[in-house]
Amino acid sequence: MLDITLSVLILIGALFTFIGSLGLARMPDFYTRLHGPTKATTLGVGSLLIASMIHFSSQGEGISFHEVLVTLFLFITAPVSAHLLSKAALHLRVKSLAAPPHEVEEADSGEGQ
Amino acid sequence: MKRWLLPHPILTPTLALIWVLLVNSLSPGAIILGLLLGWAIPLFTLRFWPAEVRVRKPLTLLRFVVVLLYDIVVANVAVAWLILRGPKHTTPAFVVVPLSLTTDIGISILANTISLTPGTVSSWLSPDRRRLIVQGLDVKDPDALVETIKRRYEAPLLEVFEPC
Numbered sequence: 001m002l003d004i005t006l007s008v009l010i011l012i013g014a015l016f017t018f019i020g021s022l023g024l025a026r027m028p029d030f031y032t033r034l035h036g037p038t039k040a041t042t043l044g045v046g047s048l049l050i051a052s053m054i055h056f057s058s059q060g061e062g063i064s065f066h067e068v069l070v071t072l073f074l075f076i077t078a079p080v081s082a083h084l085l086s087k088a089a090l091h092l093r094v095k096s097l098a099a100p101p102h103e104v105e106e107a108d109s110g111e112g113q
Numbered sequence: 114m115k116r117w118l119l120p121h122p123i124l125t126p127t128l129a130l131i132w133v134l135l136v137n138s139l140s141p142g143a144i145i146l147g148l149l150l151g152w153a154i155p156l157f158t159l160r161f162w163p164a165e166v167r168v169r170k171p172l173t174l175l176r177f178v179v180v181l182l183y184d185i186v187v188a189n190v191a192v193a194w195l196i197l198r199g200p201k202h203t204t205p206a207f208v209v210v211p212l213s214l215t216t217d218i219g220i221s222i223l224a225n226t227i228s229l230t231p232g233t234v235s236s237w238l239s240p241d242r243r244r245l246i247v248q249g250l251d252v253k254d255p256d257a258l259v260e261t262i263k264r265r266y267e268a269p270l271l272e273v274f275e276p277c
Contacts, residue, residue, distance in 0.1 A: 016193060023196040032205050034234055035250045036196055042229065043189035066137045079228030079235070086236035086248060096205075 002058060009051035016044030030094045031086065038082040045074060123168065125151035170273050177269040181226060184265075188230045195232075195251055206252035207236070210245045210259050213267060219274040220245070226266050233258070 023036020049067040056064035089096075125148070132147030133139065168174060195203055210227075214220050220242060224235040227247055237246040252258055 016189065019193040019196050023192070026196060026200060027203075028200045029205070031234070031236075031248045032200065032203065032250055034248075035192060035232065038228070038234070042185055043193075064137060066134045069131065069134045072131075075229060076225070079225040082228045082234050083224060083236065086234050090237050090246070 002054070006051050006055055009047045009054070013044045013046075013048035013051065016047070018044075020044060029096050030089050031096055034082055034086055038078050042074070042078070046071060124155045127151070128154055168273055173269050174273045177266075177273070180265065180269075181229070184230050188232050192232050192250065203251045204253065206249055206255055208247050208249060208252065208255045208258050210247055210262055210267075212243055212245055213263075213271055214275065215242070216274050219270050222274075223267055223270055227262060233262075 020036045024033050027033045027036060049070055053064055053067045128151035129144065129147035132150055133143055136143045212220065212223075214223060220238070224238065224245060227233050227235040227245070232250045234248050235245055236248045238244075239246075247258075247262070249255075249258055
């Protein structure tokens, strides 16, 4: 029973991680590519970590919960890197399917920041 | 209360918790060492902290986190579906979210939240901190997206972090 639960969790994790990477390949422009790897993977990594927690807790060496930290650090760092990538792309005017908002150009030309 | 007795009321329990998680044990020794670290580290890093963070309504914050976790799961599935269907069906767009939040911590958490919920990435904050530009993967109705972000994420953060 435990093995089945673990297998299902790991398969779900692998599936979402794969879809996230697939997004990187399939999406048409820089900004849409950003979505796949930064976030479809949250659930993927999440369910892999839950599987890891269940597995190591069932080994009889007490409850294992330092996987929570991985999740925490991932949740803190992933959005920051996505934000910086996307901000840099806006600044460099990377080709985009959607028209970038005019505020950015105004601030850039007016020597904002 | 003396400043050195409890230099940072939020950081101390957080650091203690992280320490306990790191050593992966709930023994009294680990907890005491964690609390000790949680007391000592803020003491030495106090001058790095720009402003004191005040959480005014912990329960609202807790509800916000639960809503967020739920949204992450739901939206993850949605984005996975969008990716599988292929780029032809997506309509990416930039939307401008006017911010009511003014504190650093509030804006940071809102931007992080937007990036964590799949389908949207916070891309750019205007220099005057009044507008946040969000890039969405599949935006059918930009106004509805802005409305959702403001109601679902910004409203609770306003209650928690903004001084009245």
